[in-house]
Amino acid sequence: xxxxxxxxxxxxxxxxxxxxxxxxxxxxxxxxxxxxxxxxxxxxxxxxxxxxxxxxxxxxxxxxxxxxxxxxxxxxxxxxxxxxxxxxxxxxxxxxxxxxxxxxxxxxxxxxxxxxxxxxxxxxxxxxxxxxxxxxxxxxxxxxxxxxxxxxxxxxxxxxxxxxxxxxxxxxxxxxxxxxxxxxxxxxxxxxxxxxxxxxxxxxxxxxxxxxxxxxxxxxxxxxxxxxxxxxxxxxxxxxxxxxxxxxxxxxxxxxxxxxxxxxxxxxxxxxxxxxxxxxxxxxxxxxxxxxxxxxxxxxxxxxxxxxxxxxxxxxxxxxxxxxxxxxxxxxxxxxxxxxxxxxxxxxxxxxxxxxxxxxxxxxxxxxxxxxxxxxxxxxxxxxxxxxxxxxxxxxxxxxxxxxxxxxxxxxxxxxxxxxxxxxxxxxxxxxxxxxxx
Numbered sequence: 001x002x003x004x005x006x007x008x009x010x011x012x013x014x015x016x017x018x019x020x021x022x023x024x025x026x027x028x029x030x031x032x033x034x035x036x037x038x039x040x041x042x043x044x045x046x047x048x049x050x051x052x053x054x055x056x057x058x059x060x061x062x063x064x065x066x067x068x069x070x071x072x073x074x075x076x077x078x079x080x081x082x083x084x085x086x087x088x089x090x091x092x093x094x095x096x097x098x099x100x101x102x103x104x105x106x107x108x109x110x111x112x113x114x115x116x117x118x119x120x121x122x123x124x125x126x127x128x129x130x131x132x133x134x135x136x137x138x139x140x141x142x143x144x145x146x147x148x149x150x151x152x153x154x155x156x157x158x159x160x161x162x163x164x165x166x167x168x169x170x171x172x173x174x175x176x177x178x179x180x181x182x183x184x185x186x187x188x189x190x191x192x193x194x195x196x197x198x199x200x201x202x203x204x205x206x207x208x209x210x211x212x213x214x215x216x217x218x219x220x221x222x223x224x225x226x227x228x229x230x231x232x233x234x235x236x237x238x239x240x241x242x243x244x245x246x247x248x249x250x251x252x253x254x255x256x257x258x259x260x261x262x263x264x265x266x267x268x269x270x271x272x273x274x275x276x277x278x279x280x281x282x283x284x285x286x287x288x289x290x291x292x293x294x295x296x297x298x299x300x301x302x303x304x305x306x307x308x309x310x311x312x313x314x315x316x317x318x319x320x321x322x323x324x325x326x327x328x329x330x331x332x333x334x335x336x337x338x339x340x341x342x343x344x345x346x347x348x349x350x351x352x353x354x355x356x357x358x359x360x361x362x363x364x365x366x367x368x369x370x371x372x373x374x375x376x377x378x379x380x381x382x383x384x385x386x387x388x389x390x391x392x393x394x395x396x397x398x399x400x401x402x403x404x405x406x407x408x409x410x411x412x413x414x415x416x417x418x419x420x421x422x423x424x425x426x427x428x429x430x431x432x433x434x435x436x437x438x
Contacts, residue, residue: 033075039068041408041433043091049098050149050414052425059425062095066433084112097134099152099187106154107133121167128160137392141181141210143327144350145374147334148390148416151202153186173218181210190242197243197256200336204242204259208332211235214268224276228286232268236332247338255298257338262346266292266330268307285310292330292347299342301380305330305349317360324355335420337381345381348388350374364401370394386419407434 042065051058072085087109096103114126131138132154136145141159163177185202192198216230240259248254270288277283286309294301311325331350338344354372361367374390396410412429 033073035072035437037070037435037437039066039070039433039435041066041068041431043429043431045093045427045429047425047427048093048095048150050425050427051098052422054422054424058098060095062093064091064093066091066431079118080114080116082114084110086110097150097152105134105152107131107135107138109133109138123165125163125165126161128158130156130158132156139183143325143354143372144329144331144352145376145390146183146206146332148388148414149334151185151187155186155202156182156184158182171220175214175216175218177212177214177216179212181208183208183210188240188242190244197246200244201240201242202334204240204244205238205334205336206332207238207240207259209237209239210332211237218274226274228270228272228274230268230270230272230286232266232270234264234266234268234330236264236266238262238332245336245338245344247340247342249342250340255342257336257344261296261298261344262294262333262336263296264292264294264330264347266290270307272309280315281313283310283312290330294344294346297342297344297346299344301343301346303379319360319366320358322355322357325353327352331376333376333378335378335383337383339382343380343384345378345383347380348376348378350376364399366398366400368394368396368398370396383420388419388423389417391415391417404437405434408432 042063044061044063046061047059048062049058049060051060053059066089068087068089070085070087072083074083075081089107090104091107092104094103097105108131110128110130112126112128115123117123133139134150134152134155136147136149136151139151139155139157140146141157159179159181161177161179163175165173165175167173183206185206187202188204190198190201190204212232212234214230214232216228218226218228220226238259242259243256244259245257246254247257268288268290270286272284272286274284275282286307288307290305290307292303292305306328308326308328310327311323313321313323315321328349328351331348333345333348336345352372352374354370356368356370358368359366370393372390372392375387376390377387378384391414393413394410395412396408398406398408400406409432410430412427412431414425414427416423416425418424
């Protein structure tokens with residue numbers, strides 16, 4: 001139940017781990033096949049519109065409250081385990097957010113996990129997470145942010161994966177996997193009152209289907225160490241079907257740019273290690289290269305880039321642990337620009353560092369610190385080489401009066417420092433609440 005509650009807390013700032021570990025198996029702690037809970041939380045947000053600091057008319061604060069019930073089911077069997085859960089949240093704001101028709105937001109989260117062992121050598125795992133929401137930390141599918149702004153509306157994200165693992169020999173195993181991420185944003189307005197193009201909509205820029213297929217070979221060459229070599233193919237298809245911009249060629253011709261001109265196909269090769277330093281300390285690292293072909297782009301843009309992922313987990317006391325990680329990869333861009341040669345802003349190269357510390361301070365008192373830094377450097381167009389630097393820190397204290405009733409207080413800080421004008425902002429959030437479960 002702690003995993004479900006944590007996923008809706010305002011303190012969640014992005015230390016969710018690598019994408020492969022995004023959807024851990026849902027479990028209940030009561031011994032029964034289902035658990036129900038409800039959270040009531042009051043909060044203060046000094047920049048709920050995530051407005052730039054130099055736009056004071058939109059830089060507003062608000063008080064509010066959140067009501068969030070949830071249900072979770074878990075059915076472990078001899079060879080199969082199935083679990084699923086649902087979390088609903090209603091947040092009421094004293095001041096109405098920009099882009100909202102009402103003073104409240106509603107979010108929904110559905111999670112599903114299934115594992116099945118065909119035999120001792122073959123196992124399949126299926127995971128899915130579907131959300132409807134507004135906050136960037138809620139809508140992302142991994143530990144990297146595509147956009148740093150809150151976006152009003154019923155925006156949808158679905159992340160699903162299926163993985164087949166096969167033990168070929170006692171030391172050699174193979175893993176074949178497929179993952180699909182789907183985004184759909186409710187803002188589709190890109191025309192002005194006269195019916196001509198005004199600006200790119202969120203749907204035009206961010207609606208996409210991202211598909212990844214990977215094949216890993218794993219060899220255990222020491223009792224605590226496993227080597228990994230792998231290949232991954234990634235297809236990113238922007239599905240907005242809208243004009244997102246235009247440019248004027250050197251000959252004076254105006255050219256319209258559509259959503260799918262940023263489509264990309266990437267191929268990765270990598271190698272790495274998984275190592276158990278000791279029973280309470282484990283680590284993983286992957287490093288390699290990626291080539292991306294923007295096949296719909298008339299300028300023929302393509303690029304080679306490094307690729308890296310790493311994670312570390314240390315459980316130093318019961319119910320106390322440290323997690324940290326790093327990733328460097330292509331990420332979709334919420335910004336767009338073009339130059340006269342048709343060179344477009346196609347993506348961002350994002351380096352992300354995150355860490356989380358969860359500590360049992362006293363028998364009933366728990367604390368957590370979460371932090372993340374992300375550098376996103378844009379590739380192509382007029383923004384080529386410009387960067388956004390995003391910092392997040394979250395602090396949380398929870399007191400568990402009983403196994404079924406707890407109170408919490410927390411603070412969240414967000415800061416975006418951008419090379420581009422009109423983007424830099426900071427945001428402070430404070431909350432206090434109670435959670436009951438059955």
